[in-house]
Amino acid sequence: MKWPNTLTFIRHGESKYNELKVKKSVHKDYDRFCKLFDRDFKTAKNERWVSDELRELAEKVWHATNLSMSDYDTPLTKTGIIQAKQVGKKLEKTVEFPDVIYVSPYARTRHTFDAMRSEWKELKKVKTVYEERIREQEHGLATVFNDWRVYNVMNPLQGLLYKLEGGYEYRFLNGESKTDVRDRVRDFLGTLVREHAKENVLVISHHLTILSFRANLEHWDREQFTYIDRNEKPINCGVTVYKGHPELGKDGKLVLDIYNKKLY
Numbered sequence: 001m002k003w004p005n006t007l008t009f010i011r012h013g014e015s016k017y018n019e020l021k022v023k024k025s026v027h028k029d030y031d032r033f034c035k036l037f038d039r040d041f042k043t044a045k046n047e048r049w050v051s052d053e054l055r056e057l058a059e060k061v062w063h064a065t066n067l068s069m070s071d072y073d074t075p076l077t078k079t080g081i082i083q084a085k086q087v088g089k090k091l092e093k094t095v096e097f098p099d100v101i102y103v104s105p106y107a108r109t110r111h112t113f114d115a116m117r118s119e120w121k122e123l124k125k126v127k128t129v130y131e132e133r134i135r136e137q138e139h140g141l142a143t144v145f146n147d148w149r150v151y152n153v154m155n156p157l158q159g160l161l162y163k164l165e166g167g168y169e170y171r172f173l174n175g176e177s178k179t180d181v182r183d184r185v186r187d188f189l190g191t192l193v194r195e196h197a198k199e200n201v202l203v204i205s206h207h208l209t210i211l212s213f214r215a216n217l218e219h220w221d222r223e224q225f226t227y228i229d230r231n232e233k234p235i236n237c238g239v240t241v242y243k244g245h246p247e248l249g250k251d252g253k254l255v256l257d258i259y260n261k262k263l264y
Contacts, residue, residue: 001252009240013080033057058153083237086264088116098202136206140175185212
């Protein structure tokens with residue numbers, strides 16, 4: 001079989017950005033901002049689609065919920081560390097012991113891995129690779145605003161382009177589209193085939209990266225990707241497992257066995 005024996009994905013624990021989203025949702029101006037944005041964005045036809053009121057609300061939300069750090073450096077919260085430790089404690093009874101571990105180089109995935117192996121200490125003996133291709137989607141200029149709606153209001157021409165192309169194909173200014181993430185994840189899957197056939201592989205990564213793995217392995221189209229992204233997002237520290245079936249097809253096949261399991 002050309003595929004790994006098992007391929008296990010862990011999303012990082014709760015991060016400061018995840019915490020910020022909750023803070024933003026209860027901000028006194030956010031509900032009004034979202035309703036006004038949805039109304040005006042729906043009818044936007046030129047660069048003048050942003051009203052003075054909408055821009056004023058966007059600026060209030062932005063300045064009140066600004067994380068002021070790069071996506072790369074965003075750490076876990078205390079809750080995220082607890083989640084990762086609990087997963088590390090229980091994962092041993094859930095998955096096969098890995099032959100290799102791939103970790104996104106971002107701070108929140110590194111911290112997740114550190115917390116996991118503080119409980120599952122045998123993981124410290126496993127070969128570990130910090131792999132750029134499994135990083136989160138790069139949001140470019142949108143990272144400054146910490147919200148895709150605020151980003152589009154403050155950059156109205158980009159907002160029009162986002163509307164025309166849709167969230168799946170749109171490439172953030174100085175960043176990536178979801179299809180870009182799928183492309184680099186597809187390249188990484190080639191590495192797994194070449195170097196880890198019949199081995200047990202553990203990957204600690206991000207929301208959109210995990211969806212991109214699923215999309216490539218299960219041959220999703222745009223609509224399937226968008227539906228799962230909207231309705232069945234990977235949870236923080238959720239566990240997803242594919243198992244290899246050598247009897248399927250010419251070279252075997254990876255089949256989804258567990259998706260988004262919560263161990264905390």
